[in-house]
Amino acid sequence: xxxxxxxxxxxxxxxxxxxxxxxxxxxxxxGQQKIKDNLKILMExxxxxxxxxxxxxxxxxxxxxxxTLAHIIAKEMNCQIKVTSGPAIxxxxxxxxxxxxxxxxxxxxxxxxxxxNKSIEExxxxxxxxxxLDIIIGKGPSARTLRLxxxxxxxxxxxxxxxxxxxxxxxxxxxxxxxxxxxQKDIEKIIARSAQILKTAIEPTALQxxxxxxxxxxxIANRLLKRIRDYAQVRADGLINQKTAQEGLKMLExxxxxxxxxxxxx
Numbered sequence: 012x013x014x015x016x017x018x019x020x021x022x023x024x025x026x027x028x029x030x031x032x033x034x035x036x037x038x039x040x041x042g043q044q045k046i047k048d049n050l051k052i053l054m055e056x057x058x059x060x061x062x063x064x065x066x067x068x069x070x071x072x073x074x075x076x077x078x079t080l081a082h083i084i085a086k087e088m089n090c091q092i093k094v095t096s097g098p099a100i101x102x103x104x105x106x107x108x109x110x111x112x113x114x115x116x117x118x119x120x121x122x123x124x125x126x127x128n129k130s131i132e133e134x135x136x137x138x139x140x141x142x143x144l145d146i147i148i149g150k151g152p153s154a155r156t157l158r159l160x161x162x163x164x165x166x167x168x169x170x171x172x173x174x175x176x177x178x179x180x181x182x183x184x185x186x187x188x189x190x191x192x193x194x195q196k197d198i199e200k201i202i203a204r205s206a207q208i209l210k211t212a213i214e215p216t217a218l219q220x221x222x223x224x225x226x227x228x229x230x231i232a233n234r235l236l237k238r239i240r241d242y243a244q245v246r247a248d249g250l251i252n253q254k255t256a257q258e259g260l261k262m263l264e265x266x267x268x269x270x271x272x273x274x275x276x277x
Contacts, residue, residue, distance in 0.1 A: 032205045032233050033079050039204070040083060041229075042197035043076065046188045050080070053186060054087055063116050064088065065185025066139055066166040068124075070173040074230025075190040077169035081120040084167065092118040097126030103134050103146070107159075110144055115162040124168035125175035132180050139166055139183045192227035195219075201229050202236050206251070211240045216253035224260055226269040238263055 034040040037047050050067075057064040067084070069077040085092035093113065100106050100121075113119060121127070127135075137143045142161040147154055168184070170176060181187070193201070199218045202225075206213040213236075221239060225232035239251055239259035247255040264272050 032208055034083065035086060037083060037087070040076065040079065041200045041204070042193045043080075043190055046080070046190065049186070049188070050084065054084065058088070063090075063118075063163050063165045066183065067168070068176075068181065068184040068187045069167065069169045069190060070187070071171070071190030072192065072228065073171055074228045075192070076229060077190060078120070078122060080190075081118065081167045081169065085118045085120075088116070088118070090116045090118055092120055094120045094122070096122040097124050100127060100131055103130060106131055106134055107144060107146055110138055110161055110164070111159065113162050113164045116164070117162065118165045118167055121166065121168045123170060124180075125170040125172045127180075129177070132177060135166075136179065136183060193229065194227070195222055198222040198225050198227060198229065198232050202232050205233050205236055206240075209236070209240060211236075211243070211251060212249060213251040214253065217251045217256040220253055220256040220260070220267075223267050224265050224269045231269065235260070235263070235265065 037051065040047065053064055064084070067081075069080060071077060082092060091114065093109065095109060100109070109119065134145065137145060138161055142163055144159040144161055146157045146159065148157055149155060166184075173181075173189075199222045202218050202221055203213065217239075221235050222232065225235055239256055240249075242259035242262060243249055243251045243255045246258070251259075260266070266275070
């Protein structure tokens, strides 16, 4: 079976999208208005107190903008962001290495945090609450505990599986935000912005056609735009109009609501 065109899971080609199409400010970030309003108040209050923001948990489907939001928060707070993921932190030593290399005010972004193992979570609890790191040195009767003070950092965690997070870990986040699917108008704005960045001419009717097939997900919208841009450059002199968009989607075997052959078969 061929690789799905409209999957929301991040692929290698998305690294290019991340570098070129990812919004860098709240002004460029379309949709999720309530979350943006809450984050602006949270950040402004923290800046007035001259302290880091509380730990933030972002959850929702793949491709909805959790990673983008984390980077925007770091930029708006004028601080460094260190990025890792749940599967990458295999041992307590891995977590200790990451935490001890943070500076005051830094943001640690952990993607797919539901894949952290329980021993890592237990080390995170005092780190999140008291900014302390307990490390056990040695084994058996000679083992001893070493307590390290950590800088005041902010943990931003993202997950697509909120139900797999343990209750003690969830309760240690100051704020939880659920990213929902985008509406048609916001997806059209995202496609229009991306087309402008990619220097691709696109008509309003084509925006609607692509947006309808994007499953209300920005990552899928950008991926479809790139593929249809390729088709337009080869078959339609680079202009994406409604006919070109429809023909491009037909070639990709994506219908008007974003379903592919395997989806329709199911």
